[in-house]
Amino acid sequence: MVIFLQPGAGVFAAREPLEDNVLSQLSVAPLSSGASVAVMTASAMTAETTSDQVLARVLASLDDDKAEDIVTIDLRGRSSIADHMVICSGRSSRQVGAIAEKLVERLKEEFGRTCKIEGKDQGDWVLIDASDVIVHVFRPEVREFYQLEKMWMPTGARV
Structure with a gap:
């Protein structure tokens, strides 16, 4: 704002x-x-719902849609953009788009949140901004190329 x-x-x-x-x-x-x-x-x-409630719903949705290699990064105290970041993979562009679309629908239905979404049409890397929780859904090759986990994980943490 x-x-x-x-x-x-x-x-x-x-x-x-x-x-x-x-x-x-x-x-x-x-x-x-x-x-x-x-x-x-x-x-x-x-x-308002808490960021932990939104995170729990995000993780459940990703699990329901068979997202792979789900990583959660706690951003509290490290960044003002969100409290949590979630990174996961889908097996294909179609699955990446479907995971993102269903997640946005579920958050709207359950919490009344209108999420911003970028990249769904291409299906290589979809970003979902749910205010307190930022979700990245990648195809495996694209995820390997950008390696967001390495950038955001605490020093010394294993990816």
């Missing part, structure tokens, strides 16, 4: 995709400098 603070104005512009309801969960809080900042209300935060 992009937030523009305007000192003394009290109201600011925020841009968010239409499918998200983040703006309805924000309230304006004044700062001592006279500027305003948006804060998420406690009720909005408790109504």
Whole structure:
């Protein structure tokens, strides 16, 4: 979300995709400098599902669709992009696309989350952004080429 603070104005512009309801969960809080900042209300935060719940559903979905070599990487405290990253493989471009499509459907159905998805048409590497959980679904050759696990795994961890 992009937030523009305007000192003394009290109201600011925020841009968010239409499918998200983040703006309805924000309230304006004044700062001592006279500027305003948006804060998420406690009720909005408790109504949200936790990243661990989303991760559990992602892993169950990948298992249901026969994804292979599933690796989960905990990003908490290491990156602000997400709490978890999941990397897995499908045996073919068709399976990679199907795994991604079913995952997006299940997250929408169970949690009401609209996920962003990239690369489904090609089927070599599909990225699913479920906010707290980032999922990469690869064909095995493409996964071997990019080796994301090596980049994100903690130092000394075995892949």
